[in-house]
Amino acid sequence: MSNRFHVATRKGLFTLERGEQRRQGVAGDSEWAIARTSFLGDNCTLVMHDPRDGSLLAALDHGHFGVKMHRSRDEGATWQEVAAPKYPDKPAGYVPKTPAEGRPVDWALKLVWALAPGGANEPGVLWCGTLPGGLFRSEDGGDSWAINRPLWDDPRREEWFGGGADQPGIHSICVDPRDAAHVTIGVSCGGVWTTRDSGKRWTLAGKGMRAEYMPPERQFDQNVQDPHQLAQCPANPDAMWVQHHNGIFRSTDGGETFSEISGVKPSAFGFPVAVHPKNPDVAWFVPAIKDEKRIPLEGRVVVNRTRDAGKTFDTLTRGLPQEHAYDLVFRHALDVDDTGDRLAFGSTTGSLWVSEDGGDSWQTLSSNLPPVYAVRFEK
Amino acid sequence: MATVRFTRNIQRHVECPDREVEGATLREVLERYFAGNDRARGYVLDDQGRLRHHMAVFIDGQQLQDRDGLSDAVAPGAVIDVVQALSGG
Structure with a gap:
């Protein structure tokens, strides 16, 4: 327990x-x-704890001065700036063949949007997802990064487009605990992609997700999907959950295919999803009103939990504000610890809650933090 | 030789003392400066070597013209100020 x-x-x-x-x-x-x-x-947009060596990695966005990475090897007492991912030099005269919105993306780092340790058997390996649409890998704990060229050079990558942000981005990286060469990523907007050889070859997976915002004939196009977050059950890595722009989807075949979970109240819209570390049928969500409003329904902050693979949901409210609360919870701002009993989430309006009983009840840890981007347990 | 001066606000992230540097263009001047201070490069220029979106450079009080190529001419004895653009908040 963390x-x-x-x-x-x-x-x-x-x-x-x-x-x-x-x-x-x-x-x-x-x-x-x-x-x-x-x-x-300073604007700290993401944090990662590495269970292999206890180090911490923090992404900062200094605005004027750009995106930087810092690492701590003493539990956060001191930090050292380490390399930030750097996009390759764009070839002179380069013209993308298939930019989805008629505009090529910039080859420059805008945001670090995902950080994940590699496998237990590959110390020092880290993965980093970025805006615009980059996947980077480090083999030295973040001292240096290299962009994954097979994915970056895939013409289908150029078709990705922004969801919420102006540029597409990689926000979810799931490293299979059984086989670290098997990595599955979530892209807004570019669906779910998977590799089985540490990134040499990529497959566009995620059949069955549905994009209501597209013309009818393209709604099931895998490369236009907007998974807000992709989560993998550590004990059963073939079980994956997606909180998608259009709802909640579940996979039992490692993300190859997804089924939509329908009838979710009060809303199937939201950003984060957390899956129980041991039980793939248990997952938590924080619903909101789609699309442009993005506030809790009726000003009530609730957590939706399923314990039967999405057949039913409990809407959990004990300890959460139930009137005039307008907290939105971003995709990385909900986490569950390695027991599945402790959860924590934070909001855009600076509230922070923790649960010790799998979400049945919550206690407020702060109502006055700055806007929360990410919550991460040490595991 | 041109004198290069940096905004005070960058100093808490990376030390950027005033220096006199050779160069006929802004690119040449900054590259020579960053050759001795590589970390500072990433605070001023982006991945593609362009001036960061919310940074500004003045050469003898005149704002630069070529944000991507940094080809603006630098006269001997010029003073170059690297500052934050107010657009960045």
């Missing part, structure tokens, strides 16, 4: 701990507290 998680926000990185001394404190006091702040005032 006693520590990290919260990446618009104004810094916060580390929450559940301390021994706090457990013995006054009844009713939160057992969780902010134990450390890093990069206070």
Whole structure:
């Protein structure tokens, strides 16, 4: 069970701990507290904890000065700037053949949107997804990065387009715990792609997802799908969940095909999904009103949990604000620990909640944080 | 020789002292400066070597013209200021 998680926000990185001394404190006091702040005032867009060596990687977006990466090897006490992914030099006169929206994407880093450790048997290997549409790999713990050329050079990559952002991006990277060469990624907007040889060859997977925002004849086109987040069950990696722009989809064949889960109340729209580490039938979602409004339905913050692979959902509300709450939860801002009992999520309006009972009840850890981009347990 | 000066705000990320550098164009001047301070390059120029979107450069008080190519001429004795554009907030 994890006693520590990290919260990446618009104004810094916060580390929450559940301390021994706090457990013995006054009844009713939160057992969780902010134990450390890093990069206070700076825009920390994502954080990753590497279970193989305990290191932390934080992505910062300095606006004027660009996107930077920092690494800590002492639990966040000190940080060193390390290399940021760098796009290759664009060949002179290069004209893309198939840009989906008539405009080629820029070959320059806009945002680090996904970070994932490689397999347990490949120390130092990291994966990084970016806007616009880049997948990078490091073999030295983030000291250097190389773009994955097979994916970048695939003409179908040029057809990707932005969903919400102006540019397409890779936001989800799932490394198969059984075989680290098998990696599945989620792209907004570009569907679900998979490789079985560490990125030498890629297959456009994700059959069955549906894009209501496309003309009828293209709604099932795999390369136009907008999976907001893709999550893989560690104990059963063939079980994958997608919170998609159009709803919730589930796969039992490693992302090759998906089935839509229909009839989800109060809404099937949202950004994050977390799947139980041991039980592939259990997953959590934070619903919102689509499309342009993007606020909780009726001003009530709720978490939707299924325990039967999407046949039914419990709408969990205990401890969550139920009137005039307009918190939106971004795709990386919900996480579950390695037991499946502890969850935490943070919102665009700076609220942070934690659950110790699989989502049945929640406690508010803060209502005053900066906008939350990512919540990540140490696992 | 041109004198290159950087905004104070960049200094908390990467030290960029004032320096006198040779070069007939802005590209030449900045490349020589960054040759001795490679980390600073990524704070000023993007992946493709263009001036970052929300950065600005003034040569003797005049804003540069060629943000991508940095081909603006630099006269001997010029003063180059690398600053943040207000567009970046």
